[in-house]
Amino acid sequence: MRVLERAWYSGACWPRVLLPLEYLFVTLAKRQRAKKQAKAWQAPVPVIVVGNISVGGTGKTPVVVALITMLRQAGYNPGVVSRGYGAKPPYVPYRVTADCTAQVGGDEPTMIVQRTDVPLIIDPDRPAACRALLESAQCDVIISDDGLQHYALQRDIEIAVVDSQRGLGNQHCLPVGPLREPAQRLAECDFIIINGQGAFNYPEAARMVLVASKLAPLQAELLPVSVAEWAGKSVHGVAGIGNPERFFLALEALGLKVIRHSFPDHHPYRDEDIAFNDGLPVIMTEKDAVKCRALKLPESTYYLPVDAQFDNGFEAHLLKRLTQKISERANHG
Numbered sequence: 001m002r003v004l005e006r007a008w009y010s011g012a013c014w015p016r017v018l019l020p021l022e023y024l025f026v027t028l029a030k031r032q033r034a035k036k037q038a039k040a041w042q043a044p045v046p047v048i049v050v051g052n053i054s055v056g057g058t059g060k061t062p063v064v065v066a067l068i069t070m071l072r073q074a075g076y077n078p079g080v081v082s083r084g085y086g087a088k089p090p091y092v093p094y095r096v097t098a099d100c101t102a103q104v105g106g107d108e109p110t111m112i113v114q115r116t117d118v119p120l121i122i123d124p125d126r127p128a129a130c131r132a133l134l135e136s137a138q139c140d141v142i143i144s145d146d147g148l149q150h151y152a153l154q155r156d157i158e159i160a161v162v163d164s165q166r167g168l169g170n171q172h173c174l175p176v177g178p179l180r181e182p183a184q185r186l187a188e189c190d191f192i193i194i195n196g197q198g199a200f201n202y203p204e205a206a207r208m209v210l211v212a213s214k215l216a217p218l219q220a221e222l223l224p225v226s227v228a229e230w231a232g233k234s235v236h237g238v239a240g241i242g243n244p245e246r247f248f249l250a251l252e253a254l255g256l257k258v259i260r261h262s263f264p265d266h267h268p269y270r271d272e273d274i275a276f277n278d279g280l281p282v283i284m285t286e287k288d289a290v291k292c293r294a295l296k297l298p299e300s301t302y303y304l305p306v307d308a309q310f311d312n313g314f315e316a317h318l319l320k321r322l323t324q325k326i327s328e329r330a331n332h333g
Contacts, residue, residue: 008178009170009178011170015175018175019176022173025173026173026182029149037151039152041152043127043153043154044134045140046141046326046329047144047153047154048144048157049148049158050063050067050159051146052148053160054168054169054178055179056243056265057163057241059163059210059246060146061111061287062208062307062308063193064080064145065112065308067318068112068143074319076322077138077140077141078118078140079119079121079134079139079143080118080120080121080143081122081130081133081142081145082106082108082112082120082144082145083122083124083147084096084105085106085266087103087106089105090104092125092129093122094123096113098113106122107266108145109122114290120133126147126152130142130144156322156329157318157321157322157325158188158189158191159192160193162186162193162195162202162205163196163200163243164195164196165245166243192205192206193205193207194207195210207311208309212254212306212307214227215227216289216305217300217301218297218303227254230255232256233256233257234257234259235256235282235283236276236283237251237259237284238288239262239284239285240265240266240267240269240287241288242265244263245260247285247304263288269288269291276298277298281300282298282301285304286304286306
């Protein structure tokens, strides 16, 4: 898989031998989409879907966290539904709580709840998750985390997130390229968010930057550290996300000298994965931290909380679109 992934983003020509499989993939995906949309379930409250059209991480989770904050500030009571990739709950639909382990609730859902205390339900069946959410919490807006291709759930607003460094790769669908749907799918979305300052661009897209100021400790006896205090310091960077290099570059932009340790997205960490035995601090992503708290940690282990900031008037445009959708629902009701 790693070889194929490098080919998608390097301009290699050899994946084109898989073009017949891409045609089959796209044809079947279109049929599935039409079939599911014909019977799609509509929630009684607006649904905002945050997703992407490429495989791998693009930065959806910071967008979801930012949406929760901006909706609350605007007077809404949001809830979240998620597939819960890698989660092993005792049953579904399952309500993730702040004291859940990542093994039960999934790393991203658990992180979202620990950060925001939002009501969040995991279930691969998105309509079932929405129904359970509305039965267990007073929500007037639902955010679907990573649900762009889950067409069994009707949506009022679609937000697609694209990594600015990787973009759309070679712009081919699986397995020739990294796309789950053709690149033209972006034109159907209400909003495009480009994560980072890389070369990828898209008309009228909002640009997102992730801002960090402090390092948060995983060990209770340690205190948070200002990033500025560690400028020039050598650290071990640990990332098990879709694009680990993005995290390492962010650490270097903060003035740190990073020894890179990349792991697959949603990696189940073991003690030996982060046992470097040289006394240097370890810094990981917030998503990784929820999986590592129970491990035997190096003496100084921290994670980097980040907050999303958007340009191009994204927040105002989103809230305006949501108001319009609520009005349309009322008029059709």
